[in-house]
Amino acid sequence: MKSFKILAFMLCAIFGSNSSNLLAQEKSAFSSATIDLGVVVTDIEKASKFYTDAIGFKELKGFDVPANFAGDAGLTAKKALNIRVFVLGEGPGATKLKLMQVEGVKPKKSENEFIHSQTGFRYLTIMVNDTTAAMEQLKKAGVKPIAKTPILIPETIAKDTYLTIVQDPDGNLVELVGPKK
Numbered sequence: 810m811k812s813f814k815i816l817a818f819m820l821c822a823i824f825g826s827n828s829s830n831l832l833a834q835e836k837s838a839f840s841s842a843t844i845d846l847g848v849v850v851t852d853i854e855k856a857s858k859f860y861t862d863a864i865g866f867k868e869l870k871g872f873d874v875p876a877n878f879a880g881d882a883g884l885t886a887k888k889a890l891n892i893r894v895f896v897l898g899e900g901p902g903a904t905k906l907k908l909m910q911v912e913g914v915k916p917k918k919s920e921n922e923f924i925h926s927q928t929g930f931r932y933l934t935i936m937v938n939d940t941t942a943a944m945e946q947l948k949k950a951g952v953k954p955i956a957k958t959p960i961l962i963p964e965t966i967a968k969d970t971y972l973t974i975v976q977d978p979d980g981n982l983v984e985l986v987g988p989k990k
Contacts, residue, residue, distance in 0.1 A: 845905040846933070847892070848981065851918075853910040855978040857893060863950035863975070864935065864983065865943075866895035866906060885911060897935065906933075921980040932974075937987035940971040947975060962986070 850856040860866040871893040880887035888911050897904040920926040937943045940959050947954065952975050959973040973985040 847907040859977045863952040869894045932982035934984045939990040943985045
């Protein structure tokens with residue numbers, strides 16, 4: 810173990826911090842530090858428009874999941890999935906949002922008035938470079954922030970950073986967090 814640490818130190822010294830990242834990834838049980846998030850929606854076109862026009866995701870090539878596979882995997886009750894993929898950023902570490910509408914199924918609406926309204930995944934947090942620009946993009950897309958947002962986050966949490974909360978067409982909460990320029 811001692812010789813591994815010495816080798817790691819030497820690699821970091823020779824090649825810089827990128828080699829320490831590679832060594833850390835080697836030790837991890839995860840092949841990527843990025844997660845993808847799947848969201849079932851009631852209207853795929855409205856949701857797609859919201860995430861591209863209002864938030865700024867870019868759509869990538871999606872994929873289909875056959876009904877038998879979806880059933881055998883426990884994803885659906887033998888219903889096929891057409892998954893549309895949206896990305897923030899570029900490259901393999903970019904955040905991916907997978908939107909799907911299951912044909913012939915009317916899913917229950919989530920209670921999303923507040924984050925404490927029910928258990929489960931409650932909101933997406935998206936870091937922005939400029940809250941003012943994000944607000945302009947939301948306005949162009951016809952999306953209004955909820956409550957009194959954007960609101961300055963207390964300095965004890967984050968300095969000079971604003972929080973804006975919006976809802977997607979299904980009522981899912983989306984936080985935009987960043988400075989104003």
